[in-house]
Amino acid sequence: MKWKQFRLKTTTQAEDIVSSMLADLGIEGVQIEDKIPLTEQDKEQMFVDILPDIPDDDGTAYLTFYLDEEEDVAPVLMNVRKELEDMRAFLDVGECTIEESETEDVDWVNNWKQYFHQFYIDDILVIPSWENVKPEDSDKMVIHIDPGTAFGTGMHETTQLCIRALKKYVTSETEILDVGCGSGILGMLALKFGAKHSLGTDLDPCAIDATHENMEVNGIRKDQYEVMIGNIIDDTAVQDAVGYEKYDIVAANILADVLVPLTPVIIHQMKPGAVYITSGIIEDKEQVVVDAVKAAGLEVLEVNHQGEWVSVVARKNA
Numbered sequence: 001m002k003w004k005q006f007r008l009k010t011t012t013q014a015e016d017i018v019s020s021m022l023a024d025l026g027i028e029g030v031q032i033e034d035k036i037p038l039t040e041q042d043k044e045q046m047f048v049d050i051l052p053d054i055p056d057d058d059g060t061a062y063l064t065f066y067l068d069e070e071e072d073v074a075p076v077l078m079n080v081r082k083e084l085e086d087m088r089a090f091l092d093v094g095e096c097t098i099e100e101s102e103t104e105d106v107d108w109v110n111n112w113k114q115y116f117h118q119f120y121i122d123d124i125l126v127i128p129s130w131e132n133v134k135p136e137d138s139d140k141m142v143i144h145i146d147p148g149t150a151f152g153t154g155m156h157e158t159t160q161l162c163i164r165a166l167k168k169y170v171t172s173e174t175e176i177l178d179v180g181c182g183s184g185i186l187g188m189l190a191l192k193f194g195a196k197h198s199l200g201t202d203l204d205p206c207a208i209d210a211t212h213e214n215m216e217v218n219g220i221r222k223d224q225y226e227v228m229i230g231n232i233i234d235d236t237a238v239q240d241a242v243g244y245e246k247y248d249i250v251a252a253n254i255l256a257d258v259l260v261p262l263t264p265v266i267i268h269q270m271k272p273g274a275v276y277i278t279s280g281i282i283e284d285k286e287q288v289v290v291d292a293v294k295a296a297g298l299e300v301l302e303v304n305h306q307g308e309w310v311s312v313v314a315r316k317n318a
Helices: 015-024 040-044 073-087 111-115 157-169 185-192 206-217 236-242 256-266 283-295
Strands: 002-011 031-033 060-068 098-104 119-121 124-127 141-144 175-179 197-202 225-229 247-253 270-282 299-306 309-315
Touching (some): 002 015, 002 073, 015 060, 141 185, 157 185, 157 247, 157 299, 175 185, 185 225, 197 206, 197 236, 206 225, 225 236, 247 256, 256 283, 270 283
Parallel strands (some): 124 141, 175 247, 197 225, 247 270
Antiparallel strands (some): 002 060, 002 098, 031 060, 119 124, 299 309
């Protein structure tokens, strides 16, 4: 079966209202393309250190939607055009031209699975739920991760740098704080390595469900971990809830530009002698993070590289 694809040209001013109108007409899954600059909140919740190069906003937006080829699309499009014309009385909806094309039938929910397969991080096997462990891997530590809306499958270099550091520094007495926990993979692996307890914080509500799901599927008990939403950098309520001088390890696999303001705050959550594991740092930001770590009174223990990414490991001395 094929789908008919429709690409509607409108304005950035009208894109939300037009999207809502399409939904009211029973058209679901509208894709929006525009050139609106990222807000500061958008940037904070992006898990990359190289932000996309977005051209200047020209006021144009494109809304793409799909209809079953067996459906009589003529009345649907007639209703769309009628609603758009009615909107013109109070809103600049732009050209409202609609380009039509065809696309092959796609399982939109599961199609992404073809791009994620089991892989190794040294002697750790990371495997999605739809694949089986091979007999030759029976002696490896196996973790089950399904990619979702929260960041962190273990495939990215920054995550692997953190995992190797955790394996080195975790002990049976470790209390770990994972700032920007995403999928929960770092806290989960710390527990697999023998840590006593993990607490994760994140700005993204998707991280809560993702962490709970991944902990459960990997056999982590609920009394072994916590996860909470909030910005520990400037929210004293979150800082209080997390606790002070409580953690043996703090892991932060986030942006260098976030690590700089985070570091002088997070030292108050660390016990004397605690280890601070940071990553998500592109090479040209390495010195910025090293300087921030030293300025907070921490001793740099290691600076590790993988590809173009950097991990800085430091300690809070007594």
